[in-house]
Amino acid sequence: xxxxxxxxxxxxxxxxGISRYFVExxxxxxxxPETEVRVVSPFYRxxxxxxxxxxxxVRGLHSEILAPRRRTVGTFNAICFYMYSAIYKPDxxxxxxxxxxxxxxASAKTVVTVHxxxxxxxxxxxxxxxxxxxxxxxxYQRVSHVICISQNTRKDLIRLYDIDPDKVSVVYHGSSLVxxxxxxxxxxxxFFLYVGERASYKNFLGLLRAFAESRLFKTHELVCFGGGxxxxxxxxxxxxxxxxxxxxxxxxxxxxxxxGHYATAEAFLYPSIYEGFGIPLLEAMQCxxxxxxGDASSIPEVAGDAAMYFNAxxxxxxxxxxxxxxxxxEERLRLIAKGKTRVKQFSWDICAQQTYAVYEKLLAKx
Numbered sequence: 074x075x076x077x078x079x080x081x082x083x084x085x086x087x088x089x090g091i092s093r094y095f096v097e098x099x100x101x102x103x104x105x106p107e108t109e110v111r112v113v114s115p116f117y118r119x120x121x122x123x124x125x126x127x128x129x130x131v132r133g134l135h136s137e138i139l140a141p142r143r144r145t146v147g148t149f150n151a152i153c154f155y156m157y158s159a160i161y162k163p164d165x166x167x168x169x170x171x172x173x174x175x176x177x178x179a180s181a182k183t184v185v186t187v188h189x190x191x192x193x194x195x196x197x198x199x200x201x202x203x204x205x206x207x208x209x210x211x212x213y214q215r216v217s218h219v220i221c222i223s224q225n226t227r228k229d230l231i232r233l234y235d236i237d238p239d240k241v242s243v244v245y246h247g248s249s250l251v252x253x254x255x256x257x258x259x260x261x262x263x264f265f266l267y268v269g270e271r272a273s274y275k276n277f278l279g280l281l282r283a284f285a286e287s288r289l290f291k292t293h294e295l296v297c298f299g300g301g302x303x304x305x306x307x308x309x310x311x312x313x314x315x316x317x318x319x320x321x322x323x324x325x326x327x328x329x330x331x332x333g334h335y336a337t338a339e340a341f342l343y344p345s346i347y348e349g350f351g352i353p354l355l356e357a358m359q360c361x362x363x364x365x366x367g368d369a370s371s372i373p374e375v376a377g378d379a380a381m382y383f384n385a386x387x388x389x390x391x392x393x394x395x396x397x398x399x400x401x402x403e404e405r406l407r408l409i410a411k412g413k414t415r416v417k418q419f420s421w422d423i424c425a426q427q428t429y430a431v432y433e434k435l436l437a438k439x
Contacts, residue, residue, distance in 0.1 A: 080114030081170035101425035247421035252365025283391035335360035358412030
């Protein structure tokens with residue numbers, strides 16, 4: 074089987090969950106017998122892909138200065154990919170993002186992965202959502218198959234776009250994070266951990282309100298890992314809530330540093346109103362960090378019985394969950410044990426196996 078992954082996400086993201094997903098997928102499927110994998114991106118920015126060129130055949134040149142010339146580079150990549158696919162004649166083209174028109178030539182079966190339907194469900198957060206939705210509708214009509222990363226995303230997608238359910242499969246993500254071999258020693262006060270972007274539907278301001286209401290800022294810190302430094306509006310909210318600024322800290326670093334924070338946190342907090350999947354849930358469970366999270370969208374599907382749930386729109390419920398995890402060491406240990414069991418159900422190896430099965434089923438139809 075000849076499989077091509079196109080240029081789209083690798084030309085736009087240096088890092089990011091979607092590019093990591095395709096790197097993990099391609100590197101594993103490339104090891105399957107009688108399988109040829111190619112990532113074809115004549116110019117690409119992805120450092121994640123560049124780091125894996127020893128295990129993934131990449132047709133392209135790594136460059137970190139593409140952003141100012143994105144449109145020109147995109148056109149060049151599109152033309153080159155179309156020509157390459159005409160010569161290589163792949164059986165499967167897995168498109169790495171949304172393109173109104175087919176990115177490959179010839180008769181290859183095309184697959185696209187849908188990570189969420191956030192722009193469709195919350196257009197107030199996305200000014201360009203109408204244009205995005207039009208493009209996605211065209212994609213879903215023309216591709217051979219759609220992979221969703223959760224049952225919840227599949228359900229939303231079928232409802233929103235009236236897609237034939239037989240055309241849509243579910244393949245869960247895995248986690249790339251490696252838990253520390255030994256339990257790190259925490260330095261400083263106990264802390265709750267928040268990971269990643271903090272805007273809009275991520276509900277970070279709601280978390281701040283709950284942190285203030287719980288009064289736990291007197292004994293604990295709230296550490297924000299990644300997602301950029303705290304912004305003026307966030308500091309304004311912190312000041313208005315009466316939380317000392319030093320009790321809400323921003324840190325960033327590599328995966329090893331992130332794993333160390335998971336392993337030493339009082340709990341991982343995931344107050345998001347909506348997620349297509351939620352890889353940080355797996356990361357926390359893998360590193361022995363109890364999970365406190367919202368009860369909406371795909372989050373319960375991923376976390377299962379290994380989390381303490383709250384209504385993410387209810388400040389009091391979040392505050393109560395924070396207080397409960399601090400006051401109950403037994404519950405904390407129970408969640409850690411449940412998490413270590415739960416996370417075994419998700420891996421990139423399983424993701425690759427199930428994705429390859431989708432490819433095989435597509436080719437068997439004709």
